[in-house]
Amino acid sequence: MEFRQVVRARRMVRDYDPRRPVPPEVVDRLLDHAVRAPSAGFTQGWGFLVLESPADRERFWAATTVPGWAPTRWLEGMSRAPLIVVAHGNRDAYLDRYAESDKGWTDRDEARWPVPYWHIDAGFAAMLILLTAVDEGLGGCFFGIPPERTAAYRSQFGVPDEFTPIGAVTVGYPAPSPRSPSLRRGRRPMDDVVHRGNWS
């Protein structure tokens, strides 16, 4: 697919055909593209938990769901996804990398960071998973794990403390699903968001 078509076709898919698993070579491509994301200092301080078996996916939804957290329809559709990839960022990996001699931030002071690059880089990788899914004729949806469920999620899957789950991506063949009510907001006009030469 043309890149511009991929970008324009991408939308969050919240219901999936449960009878169609993601082919193994496509899972590999999603991950191969994810690790092509840029990363600060080429730290690559990310980690991806890949959940495919029904039992693993069930454990994910059980660990991460808070009663009332999401509409039942949302959860029903999302839990039909045959693949979940959870993207994580490792802050310590970045602090270690930037303490190396070419960067020199030996104090490991977080105040030096304009924003937490460990979250940015994992987000870039998640975006590549979403775009690759579209390119492969599939769909995906990025969503966060509720903070009050992060500990349960970590312990269920043995995720080390230094890794923060920045979000999960469901992937699969799309089933017809209602669009998000958020879209009623409409896309903001370019002139509202793009400032050329000066902000005002």
Ligand SMILES: Cc1cc2nc3c(=O)[nH]c(=O)nc-3n(C[C@H](O)[C@H](O)[C@H](O)COP(=O)(O)O)c2cc1C
């Ligand atoms: C950081 C982030 C968090 C999001 N969290 C959720 C979520 O928890 N549940 C959900 O259904 N969609 C979530 N979304 C998807 C947005 O609702 C969606 O991207 C937005 O409405 C625009 O729609 P589109 O991506 O289909 O164009 C999230 C998107 C981002 C970037």
